[in-house]
Amino acid sequence: MPTSHIALLVEEPSMEAFLQSLLPRILPATTTFEIHAFQGKSDLLAKLEARLRGYSQWLPEDWRLFVLVDCDDEDCRSLKRSLDGMASRAGLRVQGQAGRDPSWQVVNRIAIEELEAWYFGDWDAVRAEFPRVSPNVPQRQGFRDPDAILGGTWEAFERVLQNHGYFKEGLPKIDTARRLGRRILIDECRSSSFKAFRRALLEALQAP
Numbered sequence: 001m002p003t004s005h006i007a008l009l010v011e012e013p014s015m016e017a018f019l020q021s022l023l024p025r026i027l028p029a030t031t032t033f034e035i036h037a038f039q040g041k042s043d044l045l046a047k048l049e050a051r052l053r054g055y056s057q058w059l060p061e062d063w064r065l066f067v068l069v070d071c072d073d074e075d076c077r078s079l080k081r082s083l084d085g086m087a088s089r090a091g092l093r094v095q096g097q098a099g100r101d102p103s104w105q106v107v108n109r110i111a112i113e114e115l116e117a118w119y120f121g122d123w124d125a126v127r128a129e130f131p132r133v134s135p136n137v138p139q140r141q142g143f144r145d146p147d148a149i150l151g152g153t154w155e156a157f158e159r160v161l162q163n164h165g166y167f168k169e170g171l172p173k174i175d176t177a178r179r180l181g182r183r184i185l186i187d188e189c190r191s192s193s194f195k196a197f198r199r200a201l202l203e204a205l206q207a208p
Contacts, residue, residue: 003204004062006033009051011041011069014177015115021181031205041069048083052090052106064204065092065106068197070114083108095200107200112193115177116153118184120146121191125183132164138190146191 006027010016016037023033038044048067055065067083087094087106095107111117119126123138137143137160142150149156158171186198 001062003031003064006031006064006066006204008033008035008066008068009044009048010035010037011044012039013037014173015068017174018115018177018181021178022184026186026201028205041072044069049086049090052087052092056091059092059105066200067106067108069110071110071112072114076110076112079110080108095203102203109197109200110193112147114153116157117146117149118189118191118194119157119180120149120153121189121194122184124188125180125185128183129179130161130164130166132166133160134164147193
């Protein structure tokens, strides 16, 4: 059954802004979406299982749920197991837990370590929006793997932009997310965690 609607639960407004710009460029006209932003990761994790239990009582068969959180300094595999466990206890079918069953209802995806890693994954998109930044950033030591940038990807991204004359007063996270959501190409982003999100999204859209 084709997916008619995707509901996304995210931890904060910058991811919401990013997806509000990105998803209309990807989803077919027949698939709608809604985004629910929480007041941070701890708020989402505290409320998630109860929210999923509510969904399990009425979720239509042609809907899919996406839960997106930052890894931060947690072990990503442990965090993923925890999220999958919440969904299973809520009575929902979790993507990946039943082989390649296309009838899954919820998928959990993790930005490693933060949303800004996805920006580093498509540096051409960043340069299109902020043309003064160097094209060589992805080749520098410490930036070659977008998901392995040390010391916080938000701080690293802000520092790179400030070094090139942008946002001396601090990076406006929500506006930047909105702007880059309009730029990033889903087939070009090198971030492994973005690719995992992309695969799940395309799988949802291709479900029979």
